[in-house]
Amino acid sequence: MKRDRLIGAVLLVVALSAISGLALIAAFIFREGVPIILRVGAGQFFLSTDWEPSLGHFGILSMLGGSLAVTLGAAVIGIVFSLGLAIVLTQFAPPGLAAALKPAIELLAGIPSVVYGFVGVVTLVPLIRHALGGPGLSVLAASIVLGIMILPTITSIAIDALQAVPRSYVEGSIALGATRWQTVTMVLLRAARSGIVAAVILGMGRAIGETMAVIMVAGNALALPHSLLDPVRTLTSNIALEMGYASGDHRQALFATGVTLFVIITLLNTAALAVSRRRAGRRRVG
Amino acid sequence: GKASGRSVSLLGSTSIQPFAEVLAEQYTKKNPGHFVEVQGGGSTAGLQAVDNGLADIGMCSRELTAEETRQFTRILIARDGLAIVVNADNRVAKLSIEKIRALFAGRLTNWREVGGQDGPVRPITREEGSGTRESFVRLVMGKERISRRALTQESNGAVKELVKGDPAAIGYMSLGLVGKEIGAVAVEGAQPTTDNVLAGRYTLVRPLLFVSKGAASPAAQSFVDFVLSPAGQRLLEKEGLVRAR
Amino acid sequence: MQAPRIVVQGFTACFDGKPAVKNLDLEIFPNERLAIIGPASSGKTTFLRSLNRLNDLDHGFTHSGKILHDGKDIYDADVDVAELRRKIGMVYAVPVPLPWSIYDNLVYGLRLAGIRDRTTLDERVEKALGYAVLWDEVKDRLHEPANVLSGGQQQRLCIARVLVLEPDVLILDEPCSGLDPISTGKIEDALVALKERTSIVLVTNNTKQAARASDRTAFFLLGDLVEVGPTAQLFTKPTQKKTNDYLVGQFG
Amino acid sequence: MQAPRIVVQGFTACFDGKPAVKNLDLEIFPNERLAIIGPASSGKTTFLRSLNRLNDLDHGFTHSGKILHDGKDIYDADVDVAELRRKIGMVYAVPVPLPWSIYDNLVYGLRLAGIRDRTTLDERVEKALGYAVLWDEVKDRLHEPANVLSGGQQQRLCIARVLVLEPDVLILDEPCSGLDPISTGKIEDALVALKERTSIVLVTNNTKQAARASDRTAFFLLGDLVEVGPTAQLFTKPTQKKTNDYLVGQFG
Amino acid sequence: MRVSPATSQRVAVGFMWALAAITFAVLVFILAFILAHGLPHVTWSFLTQSPTSMGREGGIFPMILGTILVAGLAVLVAAPIGVATAVYLTEYTREGRLTAVIRFGADCLAGVPSIIFGLFGFVFFAIALGMGLSVLSGSLTLALMVLPTIIRTSEEAIRAVPYAYREVSFGLGSTRWQTVIHVVLRSAIPGISTGIVLSLGRSISETAAVMLTAGSALRLPRSLFDSSRTLALHFYILAREGISMTNAYATASVLIIAILALNVLSYWLMRRFVAKVGR
């Protein structure tokens, strides 16, 4: 038993060191990135669209707007497809078919993002250019590619959320004469709401953090987009594009872009966690 | 990583990287037991890597700044023409530097204004910090800035692919890599050819540099000697570059 | 005697090919309380869920034979299953209020049936809560979440939620298994009052409850209907040895 | 009469401060079969799990009073809990074979106790299976996975898995609740044979089983020990009204 | 007119099936597109030779080796730490502030974009710790990146082991550690391996983080301190620099087949796990 306590202590140390990775990351990114935000001024840094490192202009508003645009676009596509898939797989597909389709969705999550980006560039981008005009590299292209990429994340969490709804709710509803679809809209989605919201938030976190695919399909222009067909640059692509070349202030500004990204993601994760914790709490009372 | 003994590490410009790879391949074939590690990262990254010891030789595809010249040893290994490229269907075949500047700055937004077909102009630039971009800015843009609406691509190949597919596009890239699928316009009346570069008629030219800190290590020096030797220079010429002298 | 409300003819129910109820013949009359008893896994629940076709939800479920409701086979292709389920109201072993207010729980079935008129809804709700002996306890807090009620109240709410639909048959699957004696008593009282309005089928694992709260009793064993008869008679002089063994507690 | 094996003195067990067993005094003698009956949540399981300190796993568990095993308080700081648990062998309501072969299940406890010798292991396994009336049924397939056995066989395997350790006291928590009458009979038979070797404490929710398969019976209610006495006497003339009410099925 | 519930169900379900069909069409299209262009060029010599002239010719052997080294080492480092953390969270402590902190940390770490891992790995491992752009920097960065996945899946696998198994084991006189080793981990191993295999897949696919930490050298690494290019990065460079489309497709095919194989493996492990634990 004494040995057990010792082992427990060792395991605790390991667990804490695993998590200290996060602290370390935060510390390093902030140490490199925060000074320049202070030097340039937060207002200037976040609210100016003027990014011209060679002239010492560091404003990331265009990138913030770009990230926001592609993330929202991806979320819309991701939500529609993921919810459809999650509902079909949990409620309407025969169990055998559902069991066969789920690994396929997981496979979608396994495809490297460079492959998504590449296939996007050679198929989707020309399609958009010819069918809709513009350069093809655009918010739309990035949204579609990202939407597909985050679909597995949202789908699998949404499936969990739907499956966590007690079966008795479904049966109760159906026994009162509801169709399956009525049960889905009136009972299931309502009961699983917080889980689904958490799934969407996490999916958006994925989308905003994705790099390689976006670089390839978003066009990376430095202006705020006015339409879905305009090219944009995201926070992540800004870092990946310029990191290799940057030195001095420029490099720090890229780390500051990383700090921004880090903060946004952490906020999103915290929100997702809070939402899903609220669900857990509520279930305990009920 | 940092090399030692009979190995050399190079890091820097992605424009030079392909050529350095070819050189390294030949060099190690001739000198068995020697090891040359070539990495991309970008011109400035190359300088930094040399500075903090991450690499023996930095590759830089632009002119050094005054300050950098003081810090590093500069070795010109070749010169590279900078081609202004357009889609194969684009009728525009020659442009003045002034027009190129206007097109990239976003002041001219329709191909009609430079003698082409009616349609929007979509300038494609390289990312901030790229040697190609800095050379282009120095040679063409001067004090003027590239339009913020310009698409940004992170490599010569990506610029080429985009120009190949988009009739409205205009970009700039390493002359050696242009190929046949896209068009390179004549600048100030001079066709972008190696001969014109050598003769000084085609003016959009940038240096390709190796840089080291202080004197290069013996292993590094041996590699540099190979690059500057007639054999090395011939290799570079075969790849479409213009020899150092 | 009136014509039976439900007639079960040679009905067999299988899960993944394995029979859970075998070749069952049984009639359910208007205004009677039929109790079903039997040890675990004897097919009681399966039978109940066949009556409102809730077993259809299970992909492995198959059946043969007939169940006639007012003369019409409920498994016919042209039956409106939603409508059927509102006519054969079911109450579960564990009270399952949907995670909404008391009122929303009660009117859910009516809304599904297309009834939107507020006055009608309110009237029906009050009447059903009256039958379920719950009106006094909840009338002032209809818009509170249903899960703040006690277990016994929740179960009566579930009964009321079904009664709102004015079903022909009320089927209850061990409705008191989780409840205290007082709540159990209240539910049994409600059933007495209700038999004036509907047929009642009560599955219970408590033989004493069957004896107290039913007019006829059926004894299931391993998917077979061993015996059915007036409650007093079945408990005092069962015709089958198995029934007797079960009642004296030899097994189960 | 022999000295008691276990003496429980003023023992109270709480979960998160709420008592589940209150101020209990009880003695368990060698070679007796003590049955414990009582309605749900009356503290039967809690008491059993206090005997082998399995409740310690629960973070909210606290206790006061004493439980003496051969004169020594099992909650003393210097007690080797692992050793104690091997001496007080427990069988659960649901048979839980570990997901290994029959043989591996049986020797797990011995291996934990540091016994590695193959011959000893084999001998002990055969003996324990004999006592659990399972040897004939499994002797040819000791290395098959344990979960291919039927429920009744699994439960006897769980008993054998404990007997292998030659415990002083065998405690069983509703060991037949999920089993058919035949399996139940076999286990009750095994208990008769076993009382020659160990004390047996049998919690059961089936009063008839208590009547059949015990020498003394204790009746628990809401954490109190209401009454304990020879089985025949407790069932025929209980001294407490509550006991009588329970036995005639007034509640529970 | 009120649309009947049956009709609206039919329309809605039809629409959702269409969405599902599109999703799988996309999956099949991506796989087919890459494999159709690339598989014909995946020859034995392509797999076993070194690239020449930037990868325009020759094979991808150094990248295969580099990928195995970087991803394998990452998982080798992350797996023990992750499993130990999961064991601590599930078996050695009860839910409280500390577990909440650890879990929150792991969740945040899971959400950090790979480019940030790349930045961090670059300043911390490559520069601050002086490992340079190397296999080691890359794999340590990836280890940090996949750690949350391993913690999460291990935790789930461990929690899926019925609580009763632990009670039985304790009842037979085992210590906590013995129970963890003999009962919990033994039952959870297939589930844990699923997580490890998935992490391996993620490491292999990752590009942004390895680009900034492992570098992009084309030669065979001689030690863990040498830079090495992974398959994913090689594909990216081949495709983006327009060096050789055929070799790009062929590289992507190898990558995709590796991912497919890992997915099949993890699926198979999961099936075994479910069979064992009987969820």
Ligand SMILES: Nc1ncnc2c1ncn2[C@@H]1O[C@H](COP(=O)(O)OP(=O)(O)OP(=O)(O)O)[C@@H](O)[C@H]1O
């Ligand atoms: N959904 C299902 N899928 C597969 N088998 C089932 C299903 N429901 C019931 N069964 C099987 O059918 C048989 C009868 O079960 P049923 O639940 O009807 O018994 P019961 O009499 O209600 O038992 P209890 O008293 O435990 O509620 C059992 O063998 C059971 O395992």
Ligand SMILES: Nc1ncnc2c1ncn2[C@@H]1O[C@H](COP(=O)(O)OP(=O)(O)OP(=O)(O)O)[C@@H](O)[C@H]1O
């Ligand atoms: N682990 C626990 N944590 C909190 N409360 C518990 C725990 N175990 C038991 N209790 C509580 O202690 C009381 C006695 O429960 P116990 O399980 O001992 O009763 P029981 O007589 O075995 O009932 P049953 O016949 O249902 O098995 C109950 O009120 C129960 O809720």
Ligand SMILES: [Mg+2]
């Ligand atoms: Mg049942």
Ligand SMILES: [Mg+2]
């Ligand atoms: Mg109990």
